[in-house]
Structures are given as C-alpha cells and as structure tokens.
Amino acid sequence: MQPNAPQYTERLTAPRSWWLIAALVGVACALMLLPLGGLPLLAGLIGGTAAAAMVVSSYGSVRIRVVAGTLVAGDARIPVTALGEPEVLDAEEARAWRLHKADPRAFMLLRSYIPTAVRVAITDPDDPTPYAYISTRDPQALKAALGKSAPPAIEERGPGQSPAPTA
Incomplete structure (x- = not known):
C-alpha cells in the first residue's frame, strides 16, 4: 500500500428515495407552469429536477477517509494522534448520542438516513x-482504520530506566 493511500474511505450518499423526491419536485415545478404552455412546462420539469438533484447530490457527497494519519470527515481534518479510542455505536446508541447524550460542542457529521x-x-x-x-x-471498518493509523503506544519510563525485557 502506498503511504498516502487511504486506509478507509466512504461516501455518505443520499438514499434512492431522495432521488425519487428530486424527480417529483421537477414534476411539481412542471405542473405549476402547465397553464403557460408546453415549453414552460418542459423547462419547469428540467429546471426543477436539475435543481433538486443538485441539492441531493451535494448533501450526499460527504466523504469520510483515514489517510496519512489523519481522519478526514467532511471539512474536518483531525490528526489521529489527537483522537482517543473509537467507539462503535449501534442504531439505538447512535440515536441516543444524537439526542439526549449529545454535547453541543461536539463535531457531528450526521446523516439521519x-x-x-x-x-x-x-x-x-x-x-x-x-x-x-x-x-x-x-x-x-472505520474503527479498525483508526486503530491501524494510530501511532504505537510509547511506554512511560523514568530517566535511566531501560525498557522491560520481552519474552
């Protein structure tokens, strides 16, 4: 593996149902322009669908990567050396951390879906x-990548002490 190759990468794409909603927004725009004729109807369909698709695409373009000792989550870049032990949250525990356990100072890359x-x-x-x-x-996989990217633990020794022998 190359030194700068990502150890983990994921794109938080929007669900398929959101794309269906984007198409329905285009249909709604077309129906609003129906009284004006066929050409405005077509323009409303294309324009409304394109605008809604751009919104869905931009919201679903967030990436999470662990690369070169750095966790990149959206716009945040956090060195792995500044991170503690990662904790995997199942659906119920993740919901609790989004609601009543949440700290307003926390960095949250949150996608409800x-x-x-x-x-x-x-x-x-x-x-x-x-x-x-x-x-x-x-x-x-994200927890494993953060663990691999963490520097090895350094034993704390007093001055003049040699490392403990390994058997």
Whole structure:
C-alpha cells in the first residue's frame, strides 16, 4: 500500500428515495407552469429536477477517509494522534448520542438516513471539542482504520530506566 493511500474511505450518499423526491419536485415545478404552455412546462420539469438533484447530490457527497494519519470527515481534518479510542455505536446508541447524550460542542457529521456511527473522543487539550460523532455505514471498518493509523503506544519510563525485557 502506498503511504498516502487511504486506509478507509466512504461516501455518505443520499438514499434512492431522495432521488425519487428530486424527480417529483421537477414534476411539481412542471405542473405549476402547465397553464403557460408546453415549453414552460418542459423547462419547469428540467429546471426543477436539475435543481433538486443538485441539492441531493451535494448533501450526499460527504466523504469520510483515514489517510496519512489523519481522519478526514467532511471539512474536518483531525490528526489521529489527537483522537482517543473509537467507539462503535449501534442504531439505538447512535440515536441516543444524537439526542439526549449529545454535547453541543461536539463535531457531528450526521446523516439521519444512516443509523450507525462511530464516536471518538478528541484528546487534544487545546481543542474544546469533546468528541467527534461520525455517521457511517461500516463503523467496524472505520474503527479498525483508526486503530491501524494510530501511532504505537510509547511506554512511560523514568530517566535511566531501560525498557522491560520481552519474552
């Protein structure tokens, strides 16, 4: 694997039902222009569908990546060294962290149509953000990628102490 190759990548695409709704928005725009004739009707259909499709596409273009020791979630770039242990959240626990357990200071990459998530503490003392909540369809893979990307733990030793022998 190349050093800058992503260890994990996911795109949080919008569900198919949203694309159907985008098409129905185009039909609604066309029906509003029906009294004006056939050409405005066609323009409303094409324009309304295109506008709604752009909104759905932009909302569903968010990416999550773990690359070169950095968690990239949407616009956020968090070094893995500033992260604690990731916690996989099932649908019920993820819902609780979106509602009554949520902290307003937290970074939340939230997509309501994705039931599972990963919550990872931010351990940087200079950052007021307590944790990152990231919606993901494959929380186990994201947790594994964050674990692989973390630097090895350094044993704390006093001055002049040698590392413990390994058997």
